[in-house]
Amino acid sequence: MTTKPPPMKAPSSRPDGVVTLEQVAEQAGVSPSTVSRILNGTAAVSQAKKDAVQAAIRDLGFRPNPVARGLAGGRTLSVGVVTQIISSPFYGEALLGIERELERAGYVPMFVSGNWHEDDERKAIETLLSRRVDGVIVLAGRLSDAELTKVADSLPMVVVGRQLEGPQLFSFSFDNRLGGRLATQHLIEQGHRRIAFIAGDLIHEDAVERQNGYFDALAAAGIAVDPNLIVQSDFTEAGGMLAVSRLLERDGRFTALFASNDQMAIGACLGLHRRNLRVPDDVSLVGFDDLIMARYAMPPLTTVRQSVYEIGVGAATAMLELLRGGKPKVQLPEPALVARESTRRMTR
Amino acid sequence: MTTKPPPMKAPSSRPDGVVTLEQVAEQAGVSPSTVSRILNGTAAVSQAKKDAVQAAIRDLGFRPNPVARGLAGGRTLSVGVVTQIISSPFYGEALLGIERELERAGYVPMFVSGNWHEDDERKAIETLLSRRVDGVIVLAGRLSDAELTKVADSLPMVVVGRQLEGPQLFSFSFDNRLGGRLATQHLIEQGHRRIAFIAGDLIHEDAVERQNGYFDALAAAGIAVDPNLIVQSDFTEAGGMLAVSRLLERDGRFTALFASNDQMAIGACLGLHRRNLRVPDDVSLVGFDDLIMARYAMPPLTTVRQSVYEIGVGAATAMLELLRGGKPKVQLPEPALVARESTRRMTR
DNA sequence: TTGTAGGCGTTATCAA
């Protein structure tokens, strides 16, 4: 042994099989910058070197290190996603859409929960920024428009469920109002006149819009709004169950119930069951979202289809476009009523 | 203007308000290394400097950059989580537990889906490694024990649902076998003898164990296993529904059904409904997991409680302990039967 | 078109 141990660097492979850009450069006989340029398409490179480098990349199994990229001011190939509660079936489906779509472009999502809490949400975004994500997708939430817009100054941002404008900011919403109208209309067409409504948390535009749709349909049918038939809740199963109790404690009788999301509808169903009211025999029930759970509810739940998965895909697609420097345009399917077995024509 | 523009560096705050460790050092009148040492507790530092640095950190609102840390070989304060399908209600609850617990220690989870697919899972882990996560939590999955163990050579790892050993490797399982026994026993106690069983994907230890529990209970009661009453499925609602069809196509009659998770039970319920079989009047039904959906199923589902949320918390706790260099020990609650309305005493 | 040099924000290694 004549060589001293320390500089014993085997150029082509380190202990754990991590290959660096520098090694690729060496193997291809070019400079690191050239490799970088080829990787990022930053500048024109001669075809010969391009080939050599690509061969080297393949041979060595090189994969750029996102962490180093992030530090160097480049991209991290990761996009932050602010959800509210990661365990909710609603967000679950959206996240799946986001993950799948992002993956196609080599991006990885970083999910953080806002817990329907302004501070948490703020912290979530900070976390994301400190992790150098390339962009942020915000699903609903409580942060003010101003605050979100400000973040978008330094980062591409996609916001679902609001209307915001900005150079690096894209937002889109599902047509919740139309959805709310369809649901209510369906009930009216079945002959119902006394239709109760469980609103979601009215801090959300979504919730408000669904309620507006409810009003629209009633108005169109010449049915007066009865405040006794409206309760506000929180989009959870437990909330839906509670809402039904409150509704039943009042004097107003109703033959149909429109819960502004599936989770509350499911909860309401149990609440009705507890009072010995049958769905749809005693009360017709409509939900909103068409989550998987709606299909498997008992009875299967009539609801308004908004493909949450598609919304996730849409958000991711928009983000990728933004990242590409383009102008996203997302075409969401129109809301549609899915009639199942929880609603029935009024016969009495 | 006598100074030339380029070096115009305002030491205390850059355009976007990002403060670096170096700035903290400067403000506190110490070297960057000292700041780093204080941050990481790497070495002893005089109290005076410690105070000064901490004051500077507070004043400047400094937050260490995880990306830079990751590059420098330090920690990224992030742990990777390999789930199977992020949209599943089961994983949702687990992820929530993981996220909450990790957050308490300043860690952020990175979720990636394995999609019940070996290749995806392998890729997921690679992604995680290239992102320099400090550790990996694996929830079930198809990767071989050997492969997982190998990954654990270079990284702390927690595996849920298997038995693996290793210096940086910790694994724990819920007592699925006992759970399966409890479920079946409950049915037997209600007088049922012909108890059908829907197994999960038997690639999972979990699924196998639940089935073993089913066998255990039958054996203890002196009931012979009837292969006609057993079908294998895939842990999804759709799978549960399909399983019921297959069961009913066979000649064997049954008065009770044990589905080895809640999702399949819910699906089975719909399947029975389609054949005009009532739960629990015609068939008593038991699930497994006690997800939220069980509570709100119609009728509310009798099931075996395993707190998926707790499992998530446990996995995270174990990981933090591993990261701390300690030996984790997770105490999971015993499985327990939660009797609700989907089962009833056989009267015929 | 290509290469060199410097920097991104931390941590780790050595001296002092």
Add this chain to the structure above:
DNA sequence: TTGATAACGCCTACAA
């Protein structure tokens, strides 16, 4: 106990 100094792996002027 402290502080230079050199990585970490990549990107991006700048120069050639």
